[in-house]
Amino acid sequence: MIKGSLTLDPKIIRQDFPIFQQAVAKPLVYLDSAATSQRPSKVIDAEMEYYQKYNSNVHRGVYRISVEATEAYERAREKVARFINARSPKEIIFVRSTTEAINLISQTWGRTNIQTGDNVLLTEMEHHSNIVPWMMLCKEKGASLRYLEVDDDGFLSLDQLDSSLDNRSKLLAFTHASNVLGTINPAKEMIRRAHDKGALVVLDSAQTTPHMTTDVRDLDCDFMAFSGHKMLGPTGIGILYAREEILDRMEPFLYGGDMIKEVHKDSARWNDLPWKFEAGTPNIAGAIGLGAAIDYINGLGIDQIRAHERAITSRALDMVQSIPGITVYGPKDPDKRAGLISFNIKGVHAHDTASILDTHNVCIRAGHHCAQPLMEKLGVPATTRASFYVYNNNEDIDMLIHGIEAVKGVFKL
Amino acid sequence: MIKGSLTLDPKIIRQDFPIFQQAVAKPLVYLDSAATSQRPSKVIDAEMEYYQKYNSNVHRGVYRISVEATEAYERAREKVARFINARSPKEIIFVRSTTEAINLISQTWGRTNIQTGDNVLLTEMEHHSNIVPWMMLCKEKGASLRYLEVDDDGFLSLDQLDSSLDNRSKLLAFTHASNVLGTINPAKEMIRRAHDKGALVVLDSAQTTPHMTTDVRDLDCDFMAFSGHKMLGPTGIGILYAREEILDRMEPFLYGGDMIKEVHKDSARWNDLPWKFEAGTPNIAGAIGLGAAIDYINGLGIDQIRAHERAITSRALDMVQSIPGITVYGPKDPDKRAGLISFNIKGVHAHDTASILDTHNVCIRAGHHCAQPLMEKLGVPATTRASFYVYNNNEDIDMLIHGIEAVKGVFKL
Amino acid sequence: MSEDLYKEIILDYYKNPRNYGTLENPDMKAMDTNPLCGDELEMQIKLGESDKIADIRFNGKGCAISMASASILTEMVQGKKIEDARQFNKEELLGAMGTPNLGPVRIKCALLPLKVLKLAIYSHLGKVLEGDDRNL
Amino acid sequence: MSEDLYKEIILDYYKNPRNYGTLENPDMKAMDTNPLCGDELEMQIKLGESDKIADIRFNGKGCAISMASASILTEMVQGKKIEDARQFNKEELLGAMGTPNLGPVRIKCALLPLKVLKLAIYSHLGKVLEGDDRNL
Numbered sequence A, B: 001m002i003k004g005s006l007t008l009d010p011k012i013i014r015q016d017f018p019i020f021q022q023a024v025a026k027p028l029v030y031l032d033s034a035a036t037s038q039r040p041s042k043v044i045d046a047e048m049e050y051y052q053k054y055n056s057n058v059h060r061g062v063y064r065i066s067v068e069a070t071e072a073y074e075r076a077r078e079k080v081a082r083f084i085n086a087r088s089p090k091e092i093i094f095v096r097s098t099t100e101a102i103n104l105i106s107q108t109w110g111r112t113n114i115q116t117g118d119n120v121l122l123t124e125m126e127h128h129s130n131i132v133p134w135m136m137l138c139k140e141k142g143a144s145l146r147y148l149e150v151d152d153d154g155f156l157s158l159d160q161l162d163s164s165l166d167n168r169s170k171l172l173a174f175t176h177a178s179n180v181l182g183t184i185n186p187a188k189e190m191i192r193r194a195h196d197k198g199a200l201v202v203l204d205s206a207q208t209t210p211h212m213t214t215d216v217r218d219l220d221c222d223f224m225a226f227s228g229h230k231m232l233g234p235t236g237i238g239i240l241y242a243r244e245e246i247l248d249r250m251e252p253f254l255y256g257g258d259m260i261k262e263v264h265k266d267s268a269r270w271n272d273l274p275w276k277f278e279a280g281t282p283n284i285a286g287a288i289g290l291g292a293a294i295d296y297i298n299g300l301g302i303d304q305i306r307a308h309e310r311a312i313t314s315r316a317l318d319m320v321q322s323i324p325g326i327t328v329y330g331p332k333d334p335d336k337r338a339g340l341i342s343f344n345i346k347g348v349h350a351h352d353t354a355s356i357l358d359t360h361n362v363c364i365r366a367g368h369h370c371a372q373p374l375m376e377k378l379g380v381p382a383t384t385r386a387s388f389y390v391y392n393n394n395e396d397i398d399m400l401i402h403g404i405e406a407v408k409g410v411f412k413l
Numbered sequence C, D: 001m002s003e004d005l006y007k008e009i010i011l012d013y014y015k016n017p018r019n020y021g022t023l024e025n026p027d028m029k030a031m032d033t034n035p036l037c038g039d040e041l042e043m044q045i046k047l048g049e050s051d052k053i054a055d056i057r058f059n060g061k062g063c064a065i066s067m068a069s070a071s072i073l074t075e076m077v078q079g080k081k082i083e084d085a086r087q088f089n090k091e092e093l094l095g096a097m098g099t100p101n102l103g104p105v106r107i108k109c110a111l112l113p114l115k116v117l118k119l120a121i122y123s124h125l126g127k128v129l130e131g132d133d134r135n136l
């Protein structure tokens, strides 16, 4: 591939995203897809179609539009199952977000399976969503929390993984890709090693499922969590994947309508999978929208998306690093990183960088990115982060570079 | 008011709801708003506008569209607070649904405050969402569950309330209106009596907040739960209200991003209210849509909505009851019931009734309505239920009656 | 779904159920609920020579679809070897009822009797539902 | 928000913070974090005669807005009675910074120093934040 040429044509892709079609003085340079992505018309239309044509509750309705809603909702589940190569749609639980999915695991499987003296292994690059639930579980149970270190290049050590796991290690929970460093972790290999030591594995794929092939059977993870809103889908919908035999043995998380088979005054019997874990009216429109997002991604091709982002990231890395006074965090090799770059300008706080970039219509995130332990490790209070998706193009990177120069100008650097 | 004349004009109101504007052979007779309501264009448009114009994550973004999203999200919270007359938006927690709200209470406040030997008082007319969480909590804690009985007319007895509460009664949890019988419970009086005995109160207002004035300060409830999707809002968004001093003392429910102030490797500090209870990316579009639903309801006037539904219900009650072979459940006085009617046709199972009504495009619910203990009390496996909202009109009732006659025809009754 | 879901055959079986009732000392039995409506259905079976279904009864409460389905199913498997009954598939049942297009909700009513029959047989064989039967 | 958020005054205070540092044996102090970015800020105060603020210092890490705000705030309350400092309102501070329209996110950076100051004073008085101060 010629340097600078892109696999997908963002000019065409951007036409699918209404936000880029707004008439505004300056074009929107959206570089914050790791926080939340934009949504294509197909996703918005799928939600609208539900609201306008067959709006009704699912599962219990006998009438036509309710049957349609039920079918659309369950079809979305099947799309998710196929997208991550699950064995069955029963392994797909609709939740609100990655965060809810991980809390569900810790509060059900965790409460039952983690005992005093056990340990849970995390890494220093986890998002708060994959730290605090385990911290609180370990506190409640008298178990201990261990962290795999991140080295200076932003990588985890497999040797340290082996030496950290012992016969009281019940769980390894880690992110497939760091939302700060971009590091793509060797998930399959890490999972294999954890299984060798008898630990189960929670994979936080919030930053990878939207951007590259995720195959739960090949990865062999026991649990996986990701969010619809980071993969072109609506807000308020996320996925917990778990192996069926684990879900079968797990206690429910929330109790109420739809998750039961029978309720009497002093006893209840749970519904079959996956509904046992979906109490109350779910986010029906959200699930249907997520199904449409997956169709859209499949239409482009997830490998094409990864190749596109790799090209953008590679170019951005080169250009950002060549600016004097800039520190870039994480791996230097674009093959080893997801489509995002965290950096700091010497003498300028991340927030100020983001504020000034905003005056150039460049949307970039500043802060701790919900990864404060990693910030402590890096020795900075915050970083600025640019993150990419299918709709980003070379001009976006040019605007970023231009904006960084403007920041240096304001601060007279 | 002249019998049969309506306070609001459904012909005009229906124009606001796209689903009634679809070109279909037979008009949609939607009589299942107690399960989920239809959504007006204003709500759908508010969600679309977010997705199309300022789609981004909330709270942590420095750039313009993220600031807009944050403001819109927090403005929605203020609208909810004003709508139920909360003291402050801090008392409004966005959750997925009534079900999640009640589970949140039971798993945080409940786990801390219910001890062995305590009791929790429910009523026989509760929805599974307001039974099973308490059943499981009581089982976990060695506490007992008590049920206030429903009498033959569908009412609770205040005397029995007094005699059921003792000094180990920590909580009364009940529904403001039954989703099966329609009974509107005297919530303010019940709350006063529970408080007199030292119990806190959870009010399930899923069936009332959409339809009549709800004033948490006047009611003086400690907790309240309701769902956006039953009040013209999107799916996937619901509300937990609780008094600020209670929320202040409560442990968080889910852990992760946004609900923290600080995270270190082995400790964390929680964020201020209300965010302490909102871990992870929330349903941003859903909250904004709910805000628009409240605007729409305020535009019509909640008292007008109640009057309209009362008129429809009164007419429907008269007409349904006059059909031979029909049993109607719940209070006979339309002033004492919400806008819904449950009934059975002698010799016909509720499901069959609903299926045949469906062939006439009449959408009606059949089943246990997630209230199996009440079904046991009524001695029926299921009922059919017609429920009403602002967009229903007299013709809808006529179609219902016509459909019931058709059912009797099919079954040769 | 249309009104002719309620064909004569369904209505006839609903009003005059065959094999409704209970057996004394059945060799197999099982019960399950339709979570949609709370309907309960039980099946009881007595085995005869060479593992054939000698007698079969169902009881419970339900809609016309599930009651007719239970009646029809019991008639169809009566006299069958239990292995053949275990392999009985839903298409056959729906065909016999004359209702191939029930839709995803009402089909659960029609298939509940088949699920309960299979539960009885599998548990008699000391097994749990497998293959397509897991999705009934 | 526009680039001239970063007026000379902000940049000057950011690059040359006044009253940055710590005090020995302060009479009051408090610390808080901005959850948006994790920035921490501490304020320390020494009281002089008739309950006036004799000396005030802040420390921590933060953006230009919060650092400038802290500097400006300490200058403004120096010499004030603690009751007057308790009543000091955000409009005054934002006015002095010349940045009335910060937007809801960046305003938290500007107001963090004021919140920390109030936390110090209220806890010195044995109270918790009340009224508008609870929403800082």
Ligand SMILES: Cc1ncc(COP(=O)(O)O)c(C=O)c1O
Residues within 6 Å of the ligand: A257, A279, A280, A281, A282, B034, B035, B097, B098, B099, B100, B127, B129, B130, B175, B177, B178, B179, B204, B206, B207, B227, B238, B370
């Ligand atoms: C009285 C009552 N409580 C709770 C619920 C549960 O609401 P949701 O499914 O939105 O959680 C319902 C709705 O079915 C209801 O009618």
Ligand SMILES: Cc1ncc(COP(=O)(O)O)c(C=O)c1O
Residues within 6 Å of the ligand: A034, A035, A097, A098, A099, A100, A127, A129, A130, A175, A177, A178, A179, A204, A206, A207, A227, A238, A370, B257, B279, B280, B281, B282
């Ligand atoms: C690696 C990682 N895990 C978890 C999350 C949390 O996702 P959500 O806010 O959708 O729950 C994020 C998103 O910020 C993330 O980047």
